[in-house]
Amino acid sequence: MAGIYLHVPFCNSRCIYCGFCSTVSRDLRQKYIPALMREIQERRDFFSPLYESDRIIKTLYIGGGTPSVLPTEILNEAVSAIRDAFKIAEDYEFTVEVNPDDITEDYALSLRKMGVNRVSMGVQSFKDSHLRWMRRRHDSETAIKAYRILRSAGFDNISLDLIFGFPLMTLKDWEENLDRITDLNPEHISAYQMGIDPETPLERMEKTGEFSLPSQEESEEMYSLLQKKLKDGGYIQYEVSNFCKPGYHSRHNSSYWNRTPYLGLGPGAHSFIGRHREWNTSDIATWCDLSTMQIREGETLSPEDVFNEILMLGLRTAAGVSLDTLRNCGPQSPLFISDLLPKLSAMESNGLITLTPDGKIKIPPGKFFISDGIIRELFV
Ligand code: SF4
Known part of the structure; x- marks a missing residue:
């Protein structure tokens, strides 16, 4: 897909x-x-x-x-x-x-x-x-x-x-x-x-x-x-x-939010596939200039970037993010998980995070307004 x-x-x-x-x-x-x-x-x-x-x-x-x-x-x-x-x-x-x-x-x-x-x-x-x-x-x-x-x-x-x-x-x-x-x-x-x-x-x-x-x-x-x-x-x-x-x-x-691959066309558009992200120049005249090939830049996400991105995108949704998804997103994930777990349990006791019996991490809807701050605290 x-x-x-x-x-x-x-x-x-x-x-x-x-x-x-x-x-x-x-x-x-x-x-x-x-x-x-x-x-x-x-x-x-x-x-x-x-x-x-x-x-x-x-x-x-x-x-x-x-x-x-x-x-x-x-x-x-x-x-x-x-x-x-x-x-x-x-x-x-x-x-x-x-x-x-x-x-x-x-x-x-x-x-x-x-x-x-x-x-x-x-x-x-x-x-x-x-x-x-x-x-x-x-x-x-x-x-x-x-x-x-x-x-x-x-x-x-x-x-x-x-x-x-x-x-x-x-x-x-x-x-x-x-x-x-x-x-x-x-x-x-x-x-x-x-x-x-x-x-x-x-x-x-x-x-x-x-x-x-x-x-x-x-x-x-x-x-x-x-x-x-x-x-x-x-x-x-x-x-x-x-x-x-x-x-x-x-x-x-x-x-x-599910990190499905997508292609962005047009000035300023972003694309994503695997661990690679690219973005077209947002200079519209440059993008339109057919003789210019330098319209796109890109980066390969580091294991930390991938982990943080899955965490951030998932936590902004009501469905949350599964611990298993985080655990399996890269070779260094077990290390990142051990960094994350103590922070999660502290936040759970403050009511900022919910850990569900089926292994999902969620931000309760009542805390969505401050979700950016919560997510930043959880980054590895
Ligand atoms: S200028 Fe207004 S209409 Fe145009 S993209 Fe921005 S917000 Fe949308």
Whole structure:
């Protein structure tokens, strides 16, 4: 089993908090598809070290940037080339990220025709004042309308994103956002705490004192409300930031957490196979330049890296990580396990970790908010 991620690095405007690889430049859009075609050809043997049956692509995810700023004919060209170059499973999950103001009936139907069976839409908030402050292009009404259009077009697997933890947002606003989203009843919800990424307008505003994040206590209160409201709404929390109706977890994102091999195409995209990780340059012009071969860097993970990565990715999920998986992940694992066990038992007595009778290590959902700190303490 394997996955493919395709990065579309274009947006029509930049959001205040965005640290993703994306540009508003239209000139580069012309160069993008030829460069992508070249990369698809160059990478068609990426999965060849795997057994034949493991080379089958089970998930395809087109993310960004904003893939929906591109006409579906262009996206379709890319998807056709991917279908020609790789072996795709019949029941594959095919997700495209969209922005609400790009969604028209025609666009939604074209996505369906392309074979897209899951749409992820960045709503972020249902309050127009929040959206304006974030410099999002859409307003709340547009997001709701886009959601309804997607439903009418036949999409039965829709994910909506929300953001919390910024000063403009009160606890009451957040509660109302959660009520709105559960009323809409999407199959999947991702909710992210706002962070300050380097070289973003938000970082500059923080430096000049125009902006500061709310206190940890305030954000934690919002996170607890998120967990409660979505649980009451029939959602299962399967990862720190991800909630779904039963059976609707993101198969693509879950494969990252399970360390399934994946190929990343497009600027800034990451790839992973075995113990090897690679990343394309996030300089979009360089990536687009057909004469430049220096678009990719890579590293081979050390035994410690592999162990820590399995631990980190597993502990961010509700399923946790199995001690057996850790024990068998490399020749030095028994050594790492002996370092880990005393830390685990200390954390278990503090209620930060649960050790299950079937040998799983989990972070209790009530401690997910501080999971990064817990995981860091456990690294070998
Ligand atoms: S739409 Fe997404 S990728 Fe584009 S600027 Fe906003 S957050 Fe970044």
